[in-house]
Amino acid sequence: QAVVTQEPSLTVSPGGTVTLTCDSSTEPVTRGHYPCWFQQKPGQAPRTLIYETTNKHSWTPARFSGSLLGGRAALTLSGAQPEDEAEYFCLLSYGATWVFGGGTKLTVL
Amino acid sequence: QVQMVQPGTEVKKPGASVKVSCKASGYTFTSYGISWVRQAPGQGLEWLGWMSVYSGDTKYAQKFQGRITMTTDTSSNTAYMEVRNLRSDDTAIYYCARARGGHFSGDSYFYHAVDVWGQGTTVIVSS
Numbered sequence A: 001q002a003v004v005t006q007e008p009s010l011t012v013s014p015g016g017t018v019t020l021t022c023d024s025s026t027e028p029v030t031r032g033h034y035p036c037w038f039q040q041k042p043g044q045a046p047r048t049l050i051y052e053t054t055n056k057h058s059w060t061p062a063r064f065s066g067s068l069l070g071g072r073a074a075l076t077l078s079g080a081q082p083e084d085e086a087e088y089f090c091l092l093s094y095g096a097t098w099v100f101g102g103g104t105k106l107t108v109l
Numbered sequence B: 001q002v003q004m005v006q007p008g009t010e011v012k013k014p015g016a017s018v019k020v021s022c023k024a025s026g027y028t029f030t031s032y033g034i035s036w037v038r039q040a041p042g043q044g045l046e047w048l049g050w051m052s053v054y055s056g057d058t059k060y061a062q063k064f065q066g067r068i069t070m071t072t073d074t075s076s077n078t079a080y081m082e083v084r085n086l087r088s089d090d091t092a093i094y095y096c097a098r099a100r101g102g103h104f105s106g107d108s109y110f111y112h113a114v115d116v117w118g119q120g121t122t123v124i125v126s127s
Helices: none
Strands: A004-006 A009-012 A017-024 A036-040 A047-051 A064-069 A072-078 A086-094 A097-100 A104-108 B003-005 B009-012 B018-025 B033-039 B045-052 B058-060 B068-073 B078-083 B092-099 B102-105 B108-111 B114-117 B121-125
Touching: A004 A086, A009 A017, A017 A086, A017 A104, A047 A064, A047 B114, A072 A086, A086 B045, A097 B045, B003 B092, B003 B114, B009 B018, B018 B033, B018 B092, B018 B121, B033 B068, B045 B068, B045 B078, B045 B092, B045 B108, B058 B068, B078 B092
Parallel strands: A009 A104, B009 B121
Antiparallel strands: A004 A017, A017 A072, A036 A047, A036 A086, A064 A072, A086 A097, A086 A104, B003 B018, B018 B078, B033 B045, B033 B092, B045 B058, B068 B078, B092 B114, B092 B121, B102 B108
16 A cells, blocks of 8 residues: 655744645656645644645635645645644545545644 | 534444444535544544445445445435444544545546545544
8 A cells, every 4th residue: 555655744934835745655646646635723623625636625725725746746835824733634546545644733933 | 504413422342343423414415425534542544435325335445344334324314434343443533524526447436535524423442
């Protein structure tokens, strides 16, 4: 089974920009992995931010965007807000099977 | 609005089974799938599997094959996941989420995304 790797932790200044990445152990990440991104705050259920690489839900703040970057899926936060401090998980599909990344703990400081 | 409602807590002994429910509302239940994800204390998210409500097709993570079963009751818009032969390391929050978006591979349809999550059911396995 593939292993999906994310940065364990990142820090961004308020108003700053940060990019989180999601890497696959078996092959470069492509749109065919249908990357998704989730935000989870302590004590809460995850919330879906991005699906199918770049698509946002109605509740996704405009400052979040998804992309592919150098064979990885990427989540970019432009103009970080204090409320963006959370853990972020990516999800990749391998045919019918899904694999989550280990998560990135994002600090806004 | 779309909601996925799960009960709060289940406490089970090792070797027992648990059947977690997930009641959906605010949409046509048979038009989407259901996925189940768990999160052990202090850990990340772990995908357990998904189920097509319409066709009944299921796909389970290899690690859990033979130990979990996903079902739905379309009369009550409720999804269930049963985990058998519980161990202490099954202690976790179990989330359901509405599965949407999929792709065809040959004649099979595979989900690849979720949108709305339930609030989770805490399953504690302890003697």
